[in-house]
Amino acid sequence: MSARQARSAEPYQWQPTHGDRWEDWEEYEQRQPRKKIRIVSFTRVLLFLLVLIAGAVALYGLFFEQSALQLPLSMTGLGLLAVALLLLSLSLARVAMQLGRRGHGGRAFLAAFLGGLFIIGAAGAGSGAIVLGLLTAL
Secondary structure, rough: OOOOHHHHOOOOOOOOOOOOOOHHHHHHHHHOOOOOOOOOOHHHHHHHHHHHHHHHHHHHHHHHOOOOOOOOOOOOOHHHHHHHHHHHHHHHHHHHHHHOOOOOOHHHHHHHHHHHHHHHHHHHHHHHHHHHHHHOOO
């Protein structure tokens, strides 16, 4: 096709396919009621309680225990803390995406910020557990 033919040709017109029309989305939203999304849920409260318990076990093992169980107790507490913080941060990331898609920018930012803090804590706890595991092997 030459340049002259390209200029004289009609421009491409977009045509909606099945499910692309705005009316189809309105029908879908009418069929599926919107579920309210909350940052604080029962599962996240349980995960936060698990974080507190694991942190207490890790602190007890690190600072108060003076026996042969000090390193294994600390390793277990830090490992459990890392897993609990990881699950909590992934849950908050999911909520942040859902809130952002629905247009709740402030709450989405809050959930993403808390999730970021929790994932940094999970990385620290996991690396601490790995270092203590290496000390136990020596």
